[in-house]
Amino acid sequence: MDALPAQPSSRTDVLLSIRGRITARTGLVAAGLILPFSAFHLSQGRYALALLDLLAALIFGGNAWALIVRDRPLMPYPALVAALALAVLGSVHFVGGVALHWAFPATMFFYLVLPRRQAHVACALLLLSGSGLSYYHLGLANCVRFVVTAGLTLLLMNVVLGLVGELQQRLITQSLTDPLTGALNRRGLDEALAQACAQAAGGEQAALVSFDVDHFKSINDRLGHAGGDVVLREVVRAAQARLRAGDRLYRLGGEEFLVLLQASSTAEAADLAEDLRHCIAKAEALQANPVTVSVGVSAWRPGLTPDSWLGAVDTAMYRAKGLGRNRVVVT
Numbered sequence: 001m002d003a004l005p006a007q008p009s010s011r012t013d014v015l016l017s018i019r020g021r022i023t024a025r026t027g028l029v030a031a032g033l034i035l036p037f038s039a040f041h042l043s044q045g046r047y048a049l050a051l052l053d054l055l056a057a058l059i060f061g062g063n064a065w066a067l068i069v070r071d072r073p074l075m076p077y078p079a080l081v082a083a084l085a086l087a088v089l090g091s092v093h094f095v096g097g098v099a100l101h102w103a104f105p106a107t108m109f110f111y112l113v114l115p116r117r118q119a120h121v122a123c124a125l126l127l128l129s130g131s132g133l134s135y136y137h138l139g140l141a142n143c144v145r146f147v148v149t150a151g152l153t154l155l156l157m158n159v160v161l162g163l164v165g166e167l168q169q170r171l172i173t174q175s176l177t178d179p180l181t182g183a184l185n186r187r188g189l190d191e192a193l194a195q196a197c198a199q200a201a202g203g204e205q206a207a208l209v210s211f212d213v214d215h216f217k218s219i220n221d222r223l224g225h226a227g228g229d230v231v232l233r234e235v236v237r238a239a240q241a242r243l244r245a246g247d248r249l250y251r252l253g254g255e256e257f258l259v260l261l262q263a264s265s266t267a268e269a270a271d272l273a274e275d276l277r278h279c280i281a282k283a284e285a286l287q288a289n290p291v292t293v294s295v296g297v298s299a300w301r302p303g304l305t306p307d308s309w310l311g312a313v314d315t316a317m318y319r320a321k322g323l324g325r326n327r328v329v330v331t
């Protein structure tokens with residue numbers, strides 16, 4: 001059974017959703033910091049360098065402006081990175097090896113605006129050319145210093161991004177999971193149903209199974225609320241043991257659950273629902289206090305929307321209740 005739908009991880013692109021904001025803010029700060037250098041070089045008669053810094057400040061500032069006002073960058077991020085790398089190397093050309101200091105914030109910026117792998121490549125290229133220039137301008141000892149400190153900067157940046165990715169994954173998992181039972185909660189359900197409807201309309205089969213614990217109030221009355229919680233956890237454990245990879249189990253609230261079955265016809269979903277009812281009734285951990293469930297089944301058919309599909313399976317489940325509970329009703 002799928003614990004969670006696929007989510008972005010530290011291995012994919014952890015900054016995807018906040019890249020624009022990061023780029024706009026760092027761009028504004030960078031433009032503000034670089035402009036005084038341009039003015040200084042101008043006052044010293046170093047016109048080429050003044051122009052280079054002015055260009056870099058305009059690119060950063062213009063890009064930040066476009067992100068803030070139009071919500072999209074002035075130039076694609078790889079082009080921005082290339083411009084920045086050229087500005088760093090250009091500074092070294094005009095000022096000498098000391099300008100290699102710019103390579104440190106530049107490489108960190110690369111990791112903020114590019115996906116990890118692209119940033120690795122961009123950093124490798126900049127550091128390779130930077131170490132060549134460092135050797136040429138500053139000699140072997142300073143070249144080694146540059147390579148080691150730049151390498152450490154990259155390492156630390158990757159550690160931070162790795163931690164961000166881990167925390168992000170943990171937050172996503174927590175926000176989509178019911179803390180009591182470990183089933184999925186309602187949060188991701190609307191999206192999953194909309195996706196399943198779209199796929200089903202395209203020819204794939206899908207079905208919903210809704211089940212509700214019978215007389216759960218009296219179980220709570222007998223065992224206490226904590227005992228009722230244990231029962232809910234065991235019900236989920238028994239159900240999960242029967243579900244297949246790709247099936248998703250949601251806790252809709254209280255003692256009501258929903259399973260989204262991929263690639264299932266009405267007959268297959270009905271069989272699985274019957275198995276679920278049986279597995280829960282016979283669950284070893286529940287033998288001291290056996291529980292039964294009433295189950296509704298609804299395979300997707302043309303015309304069903306996420307809401308009407310949910311309504312259909314709910315109606316089937318309530319019919320199972322009305323017919324005496326502990327049974328499966330297929331709609």
Ligand SMILES: Nc1nc2c(ncn2[C@@H]2O[C@H](COP(=O)(O)OP(=O)(O)OP(=O)(O)O)[C@@H](O)[C@H]2O)c(=O)[nH]1
Nearest residue numbers: 212213214215216217218220225226228229254255
């Ligand atoms: N232990 C526990 N009880 C809960 C939780 N959420 C809801 N409940 C209880 O579940 C019970 C649900 O009762 P009802 O909706 O009357 O349904 P029922 O007794 O199962 O009766 P039928 O569904 O008609 O078979 C209520 O007593 C709620 O307080 C929970 O997280 N833990």
